[in-house]
Amino acid sequence: MIDKIVLSMADAMAGIEDGSTVLLAGFGSVGQPNALIDGLIEQGAKDLTVAANNAGSGHVGLARLMELGRVRKIVCSFPRSSDPVVFETLYKEGKIELEIVPQGTIAERIRAAGAGVPQFFTATGVGTKMAVGKEHREIDGRTYILESALHGDVGLVEAWEADRWGNLTFKLAGRNFNPIVAMASKLTIVQSQHIRALGDIDPDHVHTPGIFVNRVLHVPYGDPGSF
Amino acid sequence: MSDFTPFNRVQMAKNAAADIPEGWYVNLGIGIPTAVADHVPMEREVIFHSENGVLGMGPAPAKENIEPWLINAGKQYVTLRPGGSICHHADSFAMIRGGHLDLCVLGAFQVADNGDIANWATSDNDTAPAVGGAMDLAAGAKRLWVIMDHTTKSGEAKLVTKCSYPLTAMACVKRVYTNLATLDVTDRGFVVVAMAPGLTLENLQARTEAKLHLPA
16 A cells, blocks of 8 residues: 655655755745754754755744755745845855756756756846856747756655645645645655545646655644745 | 926836736736736736736735735735636746746836846845846746836936846846836837926936937
8 A cells, every 4th residue: 555644754854865955845935844844954964955946034944954054055046035144144154055046947947857858948047147157059049048957856845735645735826836846856755734535635636646746744734924 | 306297106007007908917026016906907807927826816915814825926915816826836937938928017227228127136246146037037928018217216327228237138128117207118229108297308318328219
């Protein structure tokens, strides 16, 4: 019997190695796997590369992971947030590497990784600092730059519903990066608000099929807070 | 000295809103562009998109009706109107990068008369610059309009011959709504299509680095 549901945070985090690339879903505090980030803090892996839309806020979650010196590099589109004090301090002190990526390019790099597309051309960033050092090609009269897939060793995802096969649904704007992070990661770990019996999620309503999911932890925390 | 009356922020948003026809799919940037939606009546069906996978946004919710799972790219609570939908981030940016949006409206630091836009960083050594979705929107939407003040607070021109700040995208701005004028970006450069009440072309040119043209 396939059962991807794990009963403890320790089981959810087991085996995450130092030096891993971690893809972190979420946008604002909506659909962000906060419990799993806390689990990763507890688990202890270090020298991490973290890809996320933002670079953390306040002194909790991703910001706390960075504050503890566990993140070597952050890949994101928008390192500013309502309270980016931890990231800005580390960045000014040269203690963290930053790769800034346009938001659509980061999303497509993650999607491409999940779909087996190693590289792709995009018009986004042509003529800007983002294009420096990248291969340019003119295709049908328009100039494009070459971007590479962004694979995760680990993907952290927040779902609304999950079953023991790892089929997932998401709630409203909580979907954001979650489905593509699940696709692009070798080890996809999900925290889910609800656990459903196998067959109880209508097949037409599954947003992420279980093939993209490795572990599911039940975390019924309720609604996202303010951000 | 007030020989003319600049458009205020509400009027700038209204000026842009008046030019959006029914049926367009539109992404509005943070700041004055967000306010454009307030001036498009619900019965003129314009479908507003947000980068985080929200399509078909309605008016802002009353405090007691906030849905905590529904925010826009500016992290504000929003609503969906009937017919609205949700998708994931890569599909949302496929709408942008695949040329499916009829219009994007952004703020900017500078716009050049060839349509170049600089709106994400004010210098080359900005600490931790944040680009978000601006480059995708500028390069990907079918047309890009900008809403911004005509000059900086200290009076420097923002409509220029060449952007001095780092570019967001090249040659893509089609129209600019400022507090002084509305201008099209054409093969000839900036063409003035409307001016604030009482303003003369000479007066406008004095506040603009790039050469201004009148409609042919």
